[in-house]
Amino acid sequence: MKKFVSMLTAGALALSLVGCSDSNEKASSGKSGSDEKVTLDFWVFGSTGYQKLIDEYQKDHPNVKIKLNEGELNDMHNNLFTSISAGSGAPDIAMIEVSQMEKFKEASERFYNLKEYGADEYEKNFLDWKWQQGQSVDGSFQMGFPTDIGPTAMFYRTDVLEAAGLPTKPEELSAKLNTWEDFYEMAKTVKEKTGKPMSDSPELVFNALRDQQSEHYFNEKDELIIQESVKDAYDYTAKMIQEGLVGKNSLWTPEWGSAMADGSYAVMPGAPAWMMGVVKGNAPDAGGKWSLTNIPEGAGNWGGSFLTVPKESKHPEEAVEFISWLTSPESQLKSFNDMGLFPSTPDVYENEDFLGTTDEYFSGQPTAKIFAEAAKSVKPVYMGKNYAIVNTEILTALTNVATKKADPEKEWNKAVERIEKQIGRQ
């Protein structure tokens, strides 16, 4: 008991000392000395494997202590939203997923503008489109430093294509799939020869087509432009569904997962780099039956994150120094080797070891090289804060076409109506 009390006192003393040094630093208001102890709270989601890099950083920066807090994607963003909204409880550094970025950009005054902390210096490290996703429309406010990205490729089942009498080598297959018209023709062949659909999920087909447009759901004035931008993609997907060339599985359902193992369809277009892990997890025994190649007419991006510094942080300089190191090409290469986070820094794409990465599961293909090519061809796109609402409603329409055999035109109009209703309320 005595020991406990003395420990408590010591702890309290240490805390008050930290408090003292903190206020001293403010008083002197100069550049903080390197001997000053700084603790940074760092929130991330998913499996980043950042702890290893943090340990490395702390070795070189003995004055900085980084507390990593790992959570689930939705939980972490909800917590961040609540603490930003309440004005207390936010960490020094927060990882924000690209689909959530626009929402938080609405509250950009609650974040540090990284441009004021030398962000311009690092711009050249990153892919242009990724860097732009992390800033305001006019580019004056840099909210986050890019971490990983999700460039997309087309995954395919070699056994199904073989049964349909189609080429199974990536180059040959890619040569036969120059356009979406080719894709459609090939789908008919697959259906005829094997009785299987070309793809099982309407969402992935639609995403692949959508991601090739220079504008998605909103223009930079936040006007809904889906009629002009993605209606063609919707019509194409709906036509494929109606002709039985695309199945009706929704992503993340058990049947979607088991279809990966069964080989009940031929290709998965628009699948990002991190989907490799999902496929392996769902189909551990299908090694060698999967392979990957380019998507006809170009790649897209799905997922990836940014590191931001909320205004509540008392140590923006230290935080920016750390995140600029964590997102540097060298660190991103380490994250790739460790956890497969695909780097957003084109420098890495020149690295021999990186380009030499092959995957036996995916028929020994040079996966990193394929995704790096894809990453370079991604078009920068403005998403807008209501991206998720539109996406959900379009998917609902496609699901209805697939599962209820509903009329695509009617479903589209209903979706537009639902979207406009929801957006009108904000």
Added chain:
Amino acid sequence: MTGVNTEKASLKKNPLGTKRSFTEKKKEALAGYLYISPFFILFAIFGLFPILFSFYLGFHKWNGFGEMEYVGFKNFNLILSDPLFWKSLSNTMIMWILGTLPQLLIGIILAYALNAAIIKYKSIFRVSVFMPYVTSTVAVAIVFGIMFNDQPFGLFNIIIGWFGMDPINWTTSDWGLKIAISTMVFWRWVGYNTIIYLAGLQAIPSELYEAATIDGASTRQKIQYITIPMLKPIIILTVFTSTIGALQLFTEPLIMVGRTYREEGLTVVLYLYREAFNNMAFGTASATAIILFLIIVVLSSINVFIANRIGK
């Protein structure tokens, strides 16, 4: 006791003493309030404040970050003129009928069976009937999600296949989704109500049954003239609580329909959750909460009214 009284009486004569006893009384009261304060403080922060705040929010437009803008009754107007809100309300009502009513009927039958003298290993049965209630809702929803699989190999699709029916798209069809969610609610809550009924049954004095047996009453008559009337307060209680619970149905549909918020499985609370945390429209979400509150008040009043009428 008398000693205290005389002391108080004697103190009353002294004006100073009166004051002292008053402060002591006050102290005692204060101590009492302090003892019960933790609940009230926590309730005020986590219960009362959010309730009042959502009433306030219901009249404002707010995205969670920026300035709040007063909009009067516009939010209520938007919600009440939204066909999707009415759809979510009718969904909730249908799931209430599908999930809650059978729950109460089967609960009584199960409780009667568990209470019967003929059953062996009573406690095992009681525990297993109650077990679903203590399982995590999320786990239940995931397991049911797998059983109500859209594919022909889903458990329920296999079962209906035995009767020659075609596989149903449980997760996207109007009735399929409602039946799936209601089944889940039924499975989870039937044990809870059974245990409450069981407690009610055990409180019925056995003399009544003995007397009835002597008078030659049949089992049916015993149930009709003793069990049901004696169980009435308990029945009213369960109808009451399960109605309120059914109107606030949330976790099960959220996990079944996921973040697609498909309208076939949208309940009122899921509707308001989507407004707030998906669409960043906290004003309309709060307005929905207020409307739901009023609906619950009305339904509860009807409940009380009917219950009192039956009581007379």
